[in-house]
Amino acid sequence: MPTTDRRAKRGLACAIAAVASLASFDALASPLFDLTGGTDGVGGLQAGTVPGGASAAYFNPALLVELPFGLSFGVISVSSQIGITLDGRPSTSYAVPEGVANATHANGTPLGNVPIPTSELQNGKAADALNPALAARPRQGAGTGHETTVYETIGFVAKLLDDKLALGFYGIIPDGNFTSLNAFYDDEREQYFSNSLHPELYSDRLTALSLAFGAGYKLTDALSVGFGATLNLKAGVTAPTFVANAGALQNLLIDTNASVNMSIAPNVGFSYKPSDRWRFSGTVHAPEKVELGVTFTFLLPTGLQQGSTFPLVYDYMPWQIGAGAAYDLVRDGPETLTVSGTAVYGKWSDYLDRHGESPIAAYGWYDTVTPTVGLRNQYGSTGAFLDVQYKPSPVPLQTGRSDYVDNDRVGADVGIDYAFRAAHTSMRVGAQFQGYWLVPRHQTKLPTPDSPDGLNHTPALVVDELPDDSQVAGEPLAGSAGLQTNNPGFPGFGSSGVILGGGIYFTVTP
Amino acid sequence: VTARFTLLGCLALAACRFGGPSGDPEAYVAFPVDGGEDASAGASSGGAQATDDDSGGSNSEASAGDDTNGDDAAGDDAVAGDDAAGGTCGRTIPVCDPVHNTGCNPFQQCDVDPSQMTTPTGLCLFYSGSDASAPGACMTTLITETCPAKSTCVSGACRALCFCDSDCPASQCCSDTSGPPGFRLCRACP
Numbered sequence: 001m002p003t004t005d006r007r008a009k010r011g012l013a014c015a016i017a018a019v020a021s022l023a024s025f026d027a028l029a030s031p032l033f034d035l036t037g038g039t040d041g042v043g044g045l046q047a048g049t050v051p052g053g054a055s056a057a058y059f060n061p062a063l064l065v066e067l068p069f070g071l072s073f074g075v076i077s078v079s080s081q082i083g084i085t086l087d088g089r090p091s092t093s094y095a096v097p098e099g100v101a102n103a104t105h106a107n108g109t110p111l112g113n114v115p116i117p118t119s120e121l122q123n124g125k126a127a128d129a130l131n132p133a134l135a136a137r138p139r140q141g142a143g144t145g146h147e148t149t150v151y152e153t154i155g156f157v158a159k160l161l162d163d164k165l166a167l168g169f170y171g172i173i174p175d176g177n178f179t180s181l182n183a184f185y186d187d188e189r190e191q192y193f194s195n196s197l198h199p200e201l202y203s204d205r206l207t208a209l210s211l212a213f214g215a216g217y218k219l220t221d222a223l224s225v226g227f228g229a230t231l232n233l234k235a236g237v238t239a240p241t242f243v244a245n246a247g248a249l250q251n252l253l254i255d256t257n258a259s260v261n262m263s264i265a266p267n268v269g270f271s272y273k274p275s276d277r278w279r280f281s282g283t284v285h286a287p288e289k290v291e292l293g294v295t296f297t298f299l300l301p302t303g304l305q306q307g308s309t310f311p312l313v314y315d316y317m318p319w320q321i322g323a324g325a326a327y328d329l330v331r332d333g334p335e336t337l338t339v340s341g342t343a344v345y346g347k348w349s350d351y352l353d354r355h356g357e358s359p360i361a362a363y364g365w366y367d368t369v370t371p372t373v374g375l376r377n378q379y380g381s382t383g384a385f386l387d388v389q390y391k392p393s394p395v396p397l398q399t400g401r402s403d404y405v406d407n408d409r410v411g412a413d414v415g416i417d418y419a420f421r422a423a424h425t426s427m428r429v430g431a432q433f434q435g436y437w438l439v440p441r442h443q444t445k446l447p448t449p450d451s452p453d454g455l456n457h458t459p460a461l462v463v464d465e466l467p468d469d470s471q472v473a474g475e476p477l478a479g480s481a482g483l484q485t486n487n488p489g490f491p492g493f494g495s496s497g498v499i500l501g502g503g504i505y506f507t508v509t510p
Numbered sequence: 511v512t513a514r515f516t517l518l519g520c521l522a523l524a525a526c527r528f529g530g531p532s533g534d535p536e537a538y539v540a541f542p543v544d545g546g547e548d549a550s551a552g553a554s555s556g557g558a559q560a561t562d563d564d565s566g567g568s569n570s571e572a573s574a575g576d577d578t579n580g581d582d583a584a585g586d587d588a589v590a591g592d593d594a595a596g597g598t599c600g601r602t603i604p605v606c607d608p609v610h611n612t613g614c615n616p617f618q619q620c621d622v623d624p625s626q627m628t629t630p631t632g633l634c635l636f637y638s639g640s641d642a643s644a645p646g647a648c649m650t651t652l653i654t655e656t657c658p659a660k661s662t663c664v665s666g667a668c669r670a671l672c673f674c675d676s677d678c679p680a681s682q683c684c685s686d687t688s689g690p691p692g693f694r695l696c697r698a699c700p
Contacts, residue, residue: 287625349528349529349530349604349605350604350605350623350626350631352626352629356629357629358604358605358629358631359604360533360602361531361532361533361602361603361604361613362531362532362533362534362535362537363531363535364529364530364531364532364533364604364605365529365530366527366528366529366530367527367528367529368525368526368527368528369525369526369527369528370525371525390525391525392525392526392527394527396530396531399535400535446535446536449538456539457538457539457540458535458536458537458538458539459539460533460534460535460536460537461535461536
């Protein structure tokens with residue numbers, strides 16, 4: 001290679017490396033990476049074990065040193081079709097009757113979260129002389145799980161220090177609505193909002209902006225290590241509000257004070273090749289999340305001021321530890337056939353839902369190990385791969401109060417990659433397709449025993465929202481005996497579905 | 511077809527789940543007779559979830575500064591008035607309970623997870639066995655700690671964790687709030 005070309009290439013590498021350093025401040029956590037896998041090469045669902053493309057910046061930065069200098073672009077699409085079916089409510093005796101707005105316990109203490117009459121939730125309420133109409137909010141009428149999103153992908157790899165150091169950047173950027181962060185409760189409190197269940201680990205988590213960067217260094221010809229990081233965002237929004245008239249909230253006055261703090265969630269990896277045919281790899285990803293703290297203060301003309309703070313957590317990903325191995329079964333001239341396997345341990349027992357709450361101990365989440373196996377065949381300039389994965393759900397059967405919706409997942413990822421030269425430049429094009437099946441699951445709620453004293457003695461089970469000692473104006477409230485609940489998941493629910501994805505990419509290597 | 515089913519079977523065998531639910535969902539929580547009023551209020555606001563809510567900060571009264579309603583939901587206090595000073599005995603802590611050292615495998619002990627700032631959470635660690643009785647001697651790493659079970663390292667000293675007075679040694683009260691968020695420390699009773 002002429003000296004001038006080499007200098008130009010190194011200059012370009014340094015420039016891209018500088019841009020990479022700046023871009024690192026935009027790196028964000030994302031559950032999307034773990035669903036799509038590497039979409040820019042033959043990494044597939046084992047991009048932490050097998051070098052594929054710039055997506056190694058997230059999956060295993062140590063693999064970056066085995067990739068050529070290059071820039072890649074692509075388009076992928078993911079369509080989730082997750083159905084949630086609610087069991088029919090068994091009897092009107094479980095419905096919250098009308099006239100509960102002023103209900104109290106027998107000793108006069110308030111009920112706390114007063115439920116909405118079930119009939120008004122289902123059918124709405126007509127306007128009257130004093131109040132506007134209340135729109136119907138039927139069960140599962142505002143559920144999610146059927147979304148199709150198109151993403152642009154971009155990545156690059158830069159090589160420095162005689163190719164011993166590699167820097168990488170990879171991003172998946174959703175089209176349309178840039179990213180969505182939708183909070184919902186996973187129990188009876190959701191009656192006040194969508195009155196529906198939502199897939200806990202999909203839904204808005206598939207629209208997260210996904211940016212990753214990393215650096216790999218080749219310690220020896222056999223051993224390389226890598227370091228990457230994503231940023232955890234923690235935003236705070238304070239909204240001091242003056243309520244001039246509680247009966248005319250359209251006239252309230254409000255200010256907002258917002259701040260954003262960031263912290264780093266690192267990930268590390270290694271790749272070790274003890275022989276020409278074997279490769280071992282390991283990765284560790286620290287927890288990632290986007291936190292939003294919302295603080296309201298309400299000031300009334302009487303001088304009374306009260307406030308509430310609500311922590312919201314989005315896109316939570318737990319500690320993940322991965323280990324993988326690959327072995328070249330066949331190495332015959334231009335052909336190489338590789339078998340590989342990867343297992344990822346996820347510490348999902350630490351999970352925080354969108355309201356920053358952990359599942360209660362009686363329904364604590366499992367830690368999981370997700371295995372993936374696959375084959376890769378490289379023949380000349382053409383590569384192809386097939387990966388198969390089984391991901392057990394960390395969510396136990398939801399037979400109590402909580403309604404976390406999730407399923408075991410079986411999936412496959414196939415792809416092809418073709419390298420060629422044009423205009424004196426090395427290029428690669430490729431395509432991949434993946435399909436997941438969410439294994440059908442159904443759960444029936446355990447019965448909540450009667451509690452004549454009006455106390456919740458079985459807090460892990462479906463909450464009796466209208467305690468048996470409820471009264472209005474000193475008179476017992478009819479219909480309060482036994483269990484009354486608007487928990488959308490009562491008396492049971494099922495879920496299943498498929499997730500399909502695919503994409504194409506183009507990589508240029510100057 | 512047989513090969514594919516064999517492959518999926520092998521994957522399913524390799525897939526594992528650990529931990530998971532650690533309590534009986536149908537467990538009955540008894541309320542003291544003379545704690546009825548407060549316990550009732552707590553239960554109506556969501557029962558035991560009020561404990562979680564308050565520990566996680568959700569629905570908490572920030573300005574009013576009164577978080578005793580949710581604590582009452584746990585309902586193990588004999589006298590409601592003890593809450594302010596002595597805490598509430600029955601708390602549900604995710605992962606493991608560092609106050610009572612439950613929820614971990616036999617080889618580990620539970621301490622406070624310092625990475626969880628919004629929800630009081632436990633973390634299973636290995637006891638490194640060092641003598642940490644002297645101030646400045648205790649140390650906690652990602653996987654080990656030098657403090658004995660049921661205590662945590664605060665300002666270089668091991669301090670006994672508590673939810674209520676009965677968690678503390680004799681002549682000590684559960685009244686020190688200078689420890690990790692969501693937990694209290696034992697100190698000499700006033």
